[in-house]
Amino acid sequence: MYSDKAIKSELGKFLTVSGSTPAKEGSYVNVTSIKLPAGHTYLVIGYNQVSNNLTSIMSSQLTGFNSAAETYSFYLGDSRTIGNSGGGCLCAAIVSTKAECTISLRGYGYSSETYDYIGKLFALQLA
Numbered sequence: 001m002y003s004d005k006a007i008k009s010e011l012g013k014f015l016t017v018s019g020s021t022p023a024k025e026g027s028y029v030n031v032t033s034i035k036l037p038a039g040h041t042y043l044v045i046g047y048n049q050v051s052n053n054l055t056s057i058m059s060s061q062l063t064g065f066n067s068a069a070e071t072y073s074f075y076l077g078d079s080r081t082i083g084n085s086g087g088g089c090l091c092a093a094i095v096s097t098k099a100e101c102t103i104s105l106r107g108y109g110y111s112s113e114t115y116d117y118i119g120k121l122f123a124l125q126l127a
Contacts, residue, residue, distance in 0.1 A: 013125040020118040023050070023109040031119035033064070033104040041096045041127040046077075046105040047088050048119045054083025056111035060091040060119070064103045071096050083111075094126070 019032030036042055048060035062077035074094040081089045095103065107117035 015123040016120065018118075018120045020051075020116045023107060023111070023115050023117055025109040025112045028061070028063075028106045028108050029117060030063075031105045031107055031117045032121055033102050034121045034123055035100060035102050036095065036097050036123055038097050038099045038101075040125050041094065042123045042125055044093050044095055044103055045122045045124075046091045046119065047122075048105065048107050048117050049088030050083050050107075051116040051118060052083070052113065053086075054111055054113060054115060056083060056113070057081070057108075058083040058089055058110065058117075059108045060089035061106050061108070062091050062093050062103055063106055064101065065093075065095075066101065071098070083115075095123075 015034055017032045017034045021029050021031050046060055046062050050058050057080050059080045077091045077093045079089050079091050105119045105121050
């Protein structure tokens, strides 16, 4: 049934953050970060979009995993798409925290064009 780490009223609790930052060609940039409390399992979903229509690639990646603080049992935390198709790029992971940890959403600057990454992170407590 329910883990001794989470009571029924805590299940389904969610955390959200959003942010934006200028892209930098040839480098990763952190768009936003979320702190996850210790002792729980979370579904973490990240979403990046860009401020302009790009003819190049855009990305969405979850980072900050540290085996001393958490483990993940599912990781789809690195995805790419073409920026001129509209929409954005999703990434996800299931994370079990041993200690408080910070998971970041970042994007890579594939283009020399001037644009911003605009991102959102969502963490749903599963246990």
